[in-house]
Amino acid sequence: MMESYEVAIIGGGSAGLAALKQLSNLGKQAILIEAGKQVGTKNISGGILYSKKPRNGRVHNVEDVYPEFLQDAPIERKITQYMLHSTSRNKVFTLNLTAAHEYQANFGYSVLLNRLTAWFAKQAGESAEKQGGGIVSGVHVKSLSWPGEKTVIETDELDPFEAKAVIAADGVNSEVAAMTGARTKFTPEQLYQGVKVIVKLPEEIIEERFGVGTDEGAAHLFAGDVTLNHIGGGFAYTNRDTLSVGAVYHYDSLMTRPTEPSTLVNALLKNPMVAEFVKDEVAVKMEINKDLPKEEQLRVRFATSKLIKTWNELRDAWYSPSGRKRLVEAGKFKTEAEIKSRIDYVQNELTSKYSTRFVTDYVELEYGAKLVPDGKRCAMKKPFHKNVLFIGDAAGRGVFIGPRIEGLNVGIDDAVRAANAVARAIDRNNFGPQYMGEYYSQMIEDSPYTRDMREIDKDYLKIFLDAAKDVPKDIIGQRYGMLFRLMSSGTLRGLAVGFANILGYDKLLPLVESEDTYVQVPVELAEKMGRSMTAMYEPTLPTVAQRVARLKYDDDRASHIKVLNPNSEFMKKMVVLCPTNCYSIEGGEVILQHEACIECGTCAKETEWHHPRGEKGIVYQYG
Amino acid sequence: MSDLNIAVNVKLEPDFSEGNVSYNADGTLNRAETKSILGPHSAVASNAAFYSKVLYGARVAVTTMGPPIADIALQQAQLLSDADELHLYSDRMFAGADTLATAEVLKTGISKVDGKTDIVFSGHRASDGETGQTGPQTAWKLGFTFLGNVIDYYVDMQSRIVRAKRLISLQGFYDVVEEVEAPLPVFIAIDPSYKASFNTVSQRLAFEKYQKEAKGRAQNYKQYLKVFNAQQLGVDPKLVGLPGSPTIVYKVEKIPKAKASRKAEVVEGSSREQLAKVATKIFEVLGGLVIK
Structure with missing residues (x-):
């Protein structure tokens, strides 16, 4: 007799755990299946976790799901400064975007996902236990099937079991999405590749260096020549006694001119401003x-x-x-x-x-990477399949608009919406797509985050323009003169945004998210208006091998990735784009050594890509 | 009341792991300098008991004979097994006991455990005694069916029958796994290769629940601890300690070390030449072997 559960949540990241907590709060039994040996060991983010208060509509925030969040959770620092730096060689031009960071926000905390997710798991696990559910870690789901109305879930580790509803929270490389065919694999145009290092820096040195108080923190974003001509940028966030320093680039931009992820993060670390940020006595x-x-x-x-x-x-x-x-x-x-x-x-x-x-x-503690779904381009239009609801990264959802970078909060909001839809289905014992899936889909449509993924918010734009008001128009003017003039005027902005929204994000994005915006303009700004910076030393940058050597893995002898075509152009680019150099070329063919894989999924598009079996693979210590 | 009552016999043993063990100049163990812990085989037995806790909600008692500090072994065993009851049999009268005298104490102790014991687990042997006799002797004294070298077991709660897999290793033969069944009560000496597997969601959930409970219990293990001296236990003084021990260890000899016939050459560094030197050596040594 197969075991049967009301709800199975697949994936124990911040979204999946929020779904478990919410369902338990609603008195429903739910189990969560996580592949990592401990919850949190597979999670990585940039990472700032926001709590938002949109003017129209409402979102479900982390502190709504976990009432003790602000008192008890292992969060790092409340971000009170948000700066955007344009760089060119040793010149830096800075825009203060703190107002944009605080826009419709209750707070934004820097976080390290390993410890935070473990805390979420403790809270959610305890609540779930009271309803006869809980968290099962070290288990990798390998297939879903529907012999009847219920979903039969097969894993690499356990006997098959069935569930009336499934919430897929298995991340950007969702295997559930692939198994169900609910969406195709994301394409490079729909993704960013993020790579990050954790830098050790004592607590009070951070406070002094960044000019922040105890518990306060700063976020610094970088564009210009640190991008090595890629579309995207760098970031440096303060944690309690570490910094998160990383680079996030449009994957298609990386495909056009492949550059090693570690080289991209190194370019940032070598920038004099960042070098001075990370320096310490060693x-x-x-x-x-x-x-x-x-x-x-x-x-x-x-x-x-x-x-x-x-x-x-x-x-x-x-x-x-x-x-x-x-x-x-x-x-x-x-x-x-x-x-x-x-x-x-x-x-x-x-x-x-x-x-x-x-x-x-400087002292590097951990190197990591992940793919980030660009919600504007890849949010699932119909985030369900039969009785499976997709949330967070698995559904391709995140709000990334210029310096607005939000993923964790979107996943948590999705999770609550999915949990509510499932709870409603349990009450009626109706898990059919019309009653549960469509309802969830409608709730997602109603989410202010969904709106942000589709439309330009003119109030947010105004804050951004106000911050840039001292920028000489001739720099921007050459390219965006018309647009800028429209946007700078209160009445015309409304019209312009209206018109832009009619055109749609699809048509606008290639214009806005371009090398011009991320590279040329910032470089010109820095050259013309930037202040000179000098670093007092040259950071010793570790090689990829040294970075990999510092990571912790539970090796699986069997590879979780299978190369499909060792001669394809895509796979040849992986030799450069794999953050941990798992690919190399031998005799003209691409070969894989999976041992150093950090499961980012960069190579997923043209490989048979699975997460490793339960407990196996990367074990992040910071995340 | 639980439907299944388990007892585990454990032993406090010297920690032979690197950095913890200390030897006297003559090569014998320096007990004063060596930390003591729950013996590794006792730990396996505790794991086996925990399996019954997870699968059948069994009640678990862990018992040991030893000095007062042996309560540390009980605490460690409780952390592994989520034991409901801990017994320490401690009395000067028990000193110098051989396996038979120890078995007498352990057997008597089982009668003091709450409920009628269905299965007693013990380790394969002790890491400081290596006889592997205490388990079978205790089983014999209890009158329980003895199952040794068990690598897996399962209890049919309806028919009250244990089905167990035994690993039989005979020198020069293939290893054999023998499947046996026996009615409760039984005494199981667990093989060191035993590893519990929890194959269903409900088992994993129970595992988490009991593991958490075990952590809490082990922190307050003294609440679960009962200490018995010879009198409280009600043992016959003629059957325990030195008087009850027919065997006496009168001499321990070191096994002479075999002379090593290997010659080692250390090549330091990681330059191409140095690595080439190592590679050449390996090829030379492997000689006739074909490596492709």
């Missing part, structure tokens, strides 16, 4: 003298490593009010000043006895 070990006796070499190696570890730990604590307090309260130090003298002592030991050097550089 201990560099001395090469051990190989002429010393083996035992002595070992002793020196262990002693140096141990002292550097101590130095790092103490220093991190020293630059954090809670860290200092913790050390004193634990009785390890009598006063805070003692911590400082201990750090100095350790540093002195390292310098004098072990020839350790202390240099200015």
